[in-house]
Amino acid sequence: xxxxxxxxxxxxxxxxxxxxxxxxxxxxxxxxxxxxxxxxxxxxxxxxxxxxxxxxxxxxxxxxxxxxxxxxxxxxxxxxxxxxxxxxxxxxxxxxxxxxxxxxxxxxxxxxxxxxxxxxxxxxxxxxxxxxxxxxxxxxxxxxxxxxxxxxxxxxxxxxxxxxxxxxxxxxxxxxxxxxxxxxxxxxxxxxxxxxxxxxxxxxxxxxxxxxxxxxxxxxxxxxxxxxxxxxxxxxxxxxxxxxxxxxxxxxxxxxxxxxxxxxxxxxxxxxxxxxxxxxxx
Ligand SMILES: Nc1ncnc2c1ncn2[C@@H]1O[C@H](COP(=O)(O)OP(=O)(O)OP(=O)(O)O)[C@@H](O)[C@H]1O
Ligand SMILES: O=P(O)(O)OC[C@H]1O[C@H](OP(=O)(O)OP(=O)(O)O)[C@H](O)[C@@H]1O
Ligand SMILES: [Mg+2]
Numbered sequence: 377x378x379x380x381x382x383x384x385x386x387x388x389x390x391x392x393x394x395x396x397x398x399x400x401x402x403x404x405x406x407x408x409x410x411x412x413x414x415x416x417x418x419x420x421x422x423x424x425x426x427x428x429x430x431x432x433x434x435x436x437x438x439x440x441x442x443x444x445x446x447x448x449x450x451x452x453x454x455x456x457x458x459x460x461x462x463x464x465x466x467x468x469x470x471x472x473x474x475x476x477x478x479x480x481x482x483x484x485x486x487x488x489x490x491x492x493x494x495x496x497x498x499x500x501x502x503x504x505x506x507x508x509x510x511x512x513x514x515x516x517x518x519x520x521x522x523x524x525x526x527x528x529x530x531x532x533x534x535x536x537x538x539x540x541x542x543x544x545x546x547x548x549x550x551x552x553x554x555x556x557x558x559x560x561x562x563x564x565x566x567x568x569x570x571x572x573x574x575x576x577x578x579x580x581x582x583x584x585x586x587x588x589x590x591x592x593x594x595x596x597x598x599x600x601x602x603x604x605x606x607x608x609x610x611x612x613x614x615x616x617x618x619x620x621x622x623x624x625x626x627x628x629x630x631x632x633x634x635x636x637x638x639x640x641x642x643x644x645x646x647x648x649x650x651x652x653x654x655x656x657x658x
Contacts, residue, residue: 377413377420378569381432381441384410384423388555391463392442396421398583399576400655418569430455433558440570446531446553450494454561459574461555462581466531468495468550471543473520477527479547483507489516489525496529499550517541575657583653586627589636593645595622600643602626604636608658627653 382396383389384407393403402414404423412421422438427450429443434453445457446468470480470488477483480503487508490496496509510525517537519525531553532538532545557577559570586608593601601624602611611626628636628650637648 377418378440378573379420379422379438380573381424381429381438381443382421383426383429383442386426387464388426388442388444392461392555395461395463395577395580398580398655401576419573427451430558434560436560436563439563439567440557440559440573442555442557444553445556446492446495446551448556448558449551450492452494455558456561457556458559459557459577461557461577462584464553464555466533466553468492468529468553469532469545470527470529470547470550471517471532471538471545472527473542474544477546480505482546483527486527487525488527488529489519490529491516492529492531495550499529517543578658579656582627582656582658585630586653587630587633587650588625588653589628589633589648589650590623590625591640591645591648592616592621592623593640593643595620597643597645598622598624601640601645604639604643 383392397403401417401419402412403421404412410423414421422432424432426443427447429441430448430451430453432438433441434455442461444464446466448455448457470477470483483500483505484507487510488496489510489512491512491514493509493511500507500509512519516528516530518541519528520543521541528543529550538545557574589605591601598613605611605624605626605628607626611624614623616623633650637650640648
C-alpha cells in the first residue's frame with residue numbers, strides 16, 4: 377500500500393482532498409478521521425498537520441505527502457518537491473508599518489515576527505543581515521501593533537490581512553509557494569505506485585486547465601487552424617462528408633479558449649465546440 381500524508385486543516389486541506397477525490401481516491405467523510413484506507417486503489421491516507429508532513433515523509437514512514445512549498449522549505453526536512461499542484465498559491469513577504477522599512481537592509485538590528493522561522497533566518501543569513509527572529513504560531517500581523525516586532529514575514533495571498541492590520545509589504549518577495557507533492561530526498565524515483573499516483577494527479581491538473589475543442593474547417597485553411605490549436609501532441613484530423621472540409625479535435629488551454637474560438641471563426645472555421653475534460657492520462 378502507498379502511504380500518503382494529506383493536510384488535515386488550514387488552506388491546503390480542502391483543496392487537497394478535493395483533488396484526491398477528483399483523481400478517483402476515497403477521502404474521509406469527517407474532519408476528525410485520522411487515517412483512511414482505500415483498498416481498491418491500494419493507498420492509505422494519513423491526515424496530518426500541514427507543518428508536520430515533510431517531517432513524516434523525510435522519516436521514510438510515509439511514501440509521499442501533500443504540503444506547501446513554504447512549509448517544506450521551512451521544515452528543513454530531508455524531502456523534495458516532485459509535483460506542483462497549482463492551489464494554495466501565495467507569496468511570502470516582509471511587511472511593516474508604511475514608511476518604516478524599504479528593503480531588507482533596513483532589518484538590521486530589528487525584530488521580525490513570523491511562523492516561518494526557518495525560511496526567514498536563512499533568508500536573512502543569505503543576505504548578510506543581522507536581525508532577530510521571533511516565532512509566533514499565527515496572526516503575526518498583530519505583532520507589530522502590540523510591539524513584539526517591528527517587521528513581520530508572512531504568507532500573502534490577497535493582501536487583505538495586511539491591509540486590515542495597516543501594514544505594507546516591502547522588498548522583494550522571499551518566495552512563491554503553492555501546494556506540492558513531496559517525497560523523501562533520494563527515494564526510488566520510478567516506484568510504480570508513486571508514478572501511478574502522480575499520473576492520476578497530473579490527469580486532474582490537465583482536466584482542470586484544458587478543454588477539448590472540436591471544429592470544422594476548409595482543408596485549405598487547415599494549416600492556419602492547426603497553428604491556432606496545436607494541442608499537446610498533435611490535433612486529430614478527420615474527413616467530413618462534404619468534400620473539401622475536415623473536422624479537427626484538439627486540447628486548448630481553458631484560459632485561451634474564447635480567444636482561440638474567435639480566431640478560428642475569423643479564418644472560416646465553423647461548428648466550433650468546447651467540452652470539459654473530466655479525467656485524462658497523457
Ligand atoms: N490565505 C492563503 N492563501 C493561500 N495559501 C495560504 C493562505 N494561508 C496559508 N496558505 C498556505 O497554506 C499553507 C499553510 O497551511 P497551514 O494549515 O499551516 O496554515 P493556514 O492555512 O494559514 O491555516 P491555519 O492558520 O488556520 O492553521 C502554506 O503552504 C501557506 O502558503
Ligand atoms: O493575503 P491574505 O489573502 O489576507 O492571506 C494571507 C493570510 O492568510 C493566512 O492567515 P490565516 O487566516 O490562516 O491566519 P493565521 O495568520 O493565524 O495563520 C496567512 O497567515 C496570512 O495572514
Ligand atoms: Mg494561517
